[in-house]
Amino acid sequence: MSSASARPHASASVPDSQGRFGDFGGRFVPETLTRALDQLADEYDRAKKDPEFQRELAGLLKTFVGRPSPLYHAKRLSNSVGGAQIWLKREDLNHTGAHKINNTLGQALLTLRMGKTRVIAETGAGQHGVASATACAHFGLPCTVYMGSEDIRRQKPNVFSMKLLGAEICAVESGSKTLRDAVNEAMRDWMSSVENTHYIIGSVIGPHPFPMMVRDFQAIIGRETREQCRDTFDRLPDCIVACVGGGSNAAGMFYPFVEDDGVRMVGVEAGGRGNAPGDHASPLSFGDPGVLHGSYSYVMQDEDGQTCDVHSMSAGLDYPGVGPEHSYWMATGRVDYIDCGDDAAMQAFDQLARTEGIIAALESSHAVAKAMTIAAEMKPDQHLVVCLSGRGDKDAMEIARLRGVTF
Numbered sequence: 001m002s003s004a005s006a007r008p009h010a011s012a013s014v015p016d017s018q019g020r021f022g023d024f025g026g027r028f029v030p031e032t033l034t035r036a037l038d039q040l041a042d043e044y045d046r047a048k049k050d051p052e053f054q055r056e057l058a059g060l061l062k063t064f065v066g067r068p069s070p071l072y073h074a075k076r077l078s079n080s081v082g083g084a085q086i087w088l089k090r091e092d093l094n095h096t097g098a099h100k101i102n103n104t105l106g107q108a109l110l111t112l113r114m115g116k117t118r119v120i121a122e123t124g125a126g127q128h129g130v131a132s133a134t135a136c137a138h139f140g141l142p143c144t145v146y147m148g149s150e151d152i153r154r155q156k157p158n159v160f161s162m163k164l165l166g167a168e169i170c171a172v173e174s175g176s177k178t179l180r181d182a183v184n185e186a187m188r189d190w191m192s193s194v195e196n197t198h199y200i201i202g203s204v205i206g207p208h209p210f211p212m213m214v215r216d217f218q219a220i221i222g223r224e225t226r227e228q229c230r231d232t233f234d235r236l237p238d239c240i241v242a243c244v245g246g247g248s249n250a251a252g253m254f255y256p257f258v259e260d261d262g263v264r265m266v267g268v269e270a271g272g273r274g275n276a277p278g279d280h281a282s283p284l285s286f287g288d289p290g291v292l293h294g295s296y297s298y299v300m301q302d303e304d305g306q307t308c309d310v311h312s313m314s315a316g317l318d319y320p321g322v323g324p325e326h327s328y329w330m331a332t333g334r335v336d337y338i339d340c341g342d343d344a345a346m347q348a349f350d351q352l353a354r355t356e357g358i359i360a361a362l363e364s365s366h367a368v369a370k371a372m373t374i375a376a377e378m379k380p381d382q383h384l385v386v387c388l389s390g391r392g393d394k395d396a397m398e399i400a401r402l403r404g405v406t407f
């Protein structure tokens with residue numbers, strides 16, 4: 001009890017002007033990027049207060065994305081678990097099939113406001129690449145997407161979609177050829193192109209103001225959920241669960257509830273195939289604070305402080321770092337972070353498909369798996385909301401391969 005009460009209380013009014021969330025966050029970048037980041041922070045600040053910007057973004061979220069996304073009562077899943085009522089926040093029903101589009105539309109609008117004429121993005125599973133290519137096609141902006149060659153192999157349908165949308169794909173052959181290396185390459189491009197190029201980061205990671213800005217664009221998830229809970233069961237949920245890769249769907253879901261102490265919040269990292277370094281992607285559970293991609297947060301690293309390779313069967317969670325606000329929420333005890341292995345996520349994927357008729361993304365299936373465990377220990381008159389961050393069509397081929405199915 002005493003150690004918990006000595007912790008600072010989590011506040012919703014972070015970060016400070018330096019982008020610090022308590023001890024975490026900030027801006028660790030070469031000087032070439034400082035001016036572009038200042039320009040972005042200033043433009044974002046102006047846009048936030050500009051009713052015209054807010055109106056344009058809200059209109060797109062409604063007519064182009066299809067928001068608000070439904071809050072769906074998973075009755076058969078709840079009954080099969082035998083505890084709390086499980087509700088799914090259906091981000092999988094958004095245009096392009098995941099929550100990523102909430103952020104890319106906001107940042108594409110900012111690109112135009114800053115007078116920049118080119119966009120770059122990184123992608124892991126390809127969801128952020130598709131969402132960036134989509135936003136850019138909508139506004140007529142050229143878009144280059146950096147993607148590890150290992151992820152290109154795992155996510156062929158998304159690669160083809162990006163090309164259909166007019167984006168150029170740059171295959172990244174360095175390091176583990178996955179998301180971390182794609183971010184490195186995108187940062188390198190940005191250093192030599194900041195004058196005319198905006199880098200749309202796809203999660204609540206990177207140097208200030210990205211973690212704050214991406215959280216704010218994704219907070220529509222939590223704001224809608226609050227309203228929908230009040231409308232359907234007349235109060236706030238008892239518990240909210242979301243998966244954590246970089247942490248953007250979780251941050252968007254959690255942030256509007258941070259000061260509601262009665263709402264328990266649980267973030268689920270990728271437990272992969274075991275607890276040994278290299279077998280999972282759970283920096284909050286197993287990592288240490290360090291700097292990665294311009295921000296101070298928990299990172300999977302070896303004894304020399306080098307960033308480790310990580311593993312998850314879901315490309316979207318296969319990242320060795322995590323957004324700084326999650327490190328802050330963990331340090332303040334506001335959010336509990338746990339991990340879920342590949343096998344449990346795969347089981348949840350099958351159970352959701354068969355009991356509810358919903359094929360979820362493998363990323364989201366990590367949250368569904370832990371939501372079922374948590375709900376089982378709760379009472380039937382309690383309510384648990386899971387962020388169903390995306391749909392699983394993109395994963396079908398990889399799952400078939402893992403199961404030895406040939407067509």
Ligand SMILES: *Cc1c(COP(=O)(O)O)cnc(C)c1O
Nearest residue numbers: 127245246247248249316363390
């Ligand atoms: C990208 C992605 C994630 C992981 O990213 P976060 O920034 O942690 O949200 C989770 N689910 C889906 C469907 C994704 O596409």
